[in-house]
Amino acid sequence: MERQYHLLARLEHDFDHVIETCEALIGHVEHAPPKGWVLGDTPFDIAWLRHALLDFWYQDGQDGRATRNYIGLIAADSTLLAYVADINHAKQTFAATLAEIREDAPSLLPEIKAVLPFRHPTLHDHLRGQGLARLHLKQCWRHLPVADAPLSRVRLAWYSSGRSIKRLSVRDAERRLLEMDTESPHIRIQLRHLADIPDGEPLAQVQTQAPVMRANLFFREALADGRMRRAMNLPLPLFIPSEDGRLPSHNTPEATPPNTRTRAKRADTKLEDAPFLPSLRVYRYR
Template sequence: MDRPGNASAPSRPAYQLLAELDAGFDRIIACAREVVDRWQASRLPAWSFDHETADADWLRQALLDLWYVDGQDGRVTRSYIGLVAADPVTCEAALALNQAKAEFSERLSVIRQQSPQLIPEIKARLPIRHPELNDHLGGAGLARLHLKQTWRALPIAEAPVERVRLAWYASGRSITRLSVAEVERKLMAFDTESPHIRIQLERLAGIPSSEPLAQVQRQAPLMRANLFYRDPLPDGRLRRAMNAALPLLVPQAQLPHHNLPPAQPPAERQRARRSDERLEDTPFLPSLRVFRYR
């Protein structure tokens, strides 16, 4: 049986793809509720970075907040930073939730490849299945699903943690290496009658077709958690870093020691520019944030 994300899998009818995604979304909701119920029953402590009370309502809001709000940048997800002491049954439920999220993401990838025109319908139809999740639906099903907030995984420590150090990471970026032909196709998707697009197409035509280019996406500031384990992991590690946009579950009865980071990320880049940075300082094609290598 082919995996949902397998490029060799045959195309399936749109109704079948939507039915599978509906079932996957329902499973995410059910698994998230199970995590909250099991943790609430355990009566173990939690801590929230920006909420006064880290209780079951806070955790439920964190796990079931899957929507855009007015004016929200589609590239940005809302964070719920905190620590949750979790017993084995809660950790088991959290792993099941992450598995459901991964399967949902795979199904969504198939739809993006085979039927991308279904994405707007997906964002509109899935909220209607669970209107009780979002107060601002107003019974009309008007809220849009934030897909990134739907499939992002819940961070879970592999073993008991002695200490957690939280810190803003504000200088991240993703770099995608592209060929000249790939960049040209991306530019051609714009209005090629626009003067600024014509200028960039001419600029692209003036470089060798074999030259690699880099598309850079600045990432929104995020919270990183540095975990210091009580005992070495099987691979010998005593430390691990992970993103902490959602509450971090630690498999122990008490919360680990942790710091209190600043309320807001730094306004300026804090990390020194790498000496081996290989991209030019200014974009070669501003509309695509494409840079030439030095």
């Protein structure tokens, strides 16, 4: 019990530091506004940046696996980049403490999501009025993307991979089902189905993936390892080193992702149409 209190106290301190570093960056930007661009019709301003940095909350009815994106580009001098580094270090510390709690005291997680917001009541009360209630832990610790060096241009495109497929053994599937409510009839049925197939048969666990914005970064000069470009996902605004305060050339994709996949279906997704173990999203190969 004492260790649980210690972990919770550490996480509270780490959460406070994440908020403090975000507020410090926002305060700096208020006095030294950088050039910025936001995807869609929303202008880049301090209100948009504050919302992007401090959106740590579930919306009513939000899928717990989904996170909200804030896609934009920000020209950052060395001072602004230092504030970004402080935020990312604070988020890294928060994530590390959270990982300890998931490992050693997972029963604390519901309390964490409910209690931490009240440490910043002004922020909490404001967001509660917009239908936001509990902490979205992943949105707390995801890092702000930063370009490695000044860029000549940025090419943005939606990437719809459709779904990810992970190989799963029969024993792994059984272990995961046994962690669920084995008194439930639908779990017992799935355990029986699993017992009827060979132990060595590979299974596929399927995770539907939301479209993501992918950025191809083209550097003005080669990096130390010789690279002239890099690709990264942009869930949050990209901070680009720019001592002259200008943004690099960039395209303007559609504000919403396409309805269809942008890449061909992979050959290894030849699965049965119906899930074999619905509770785990597990399919058999044809």
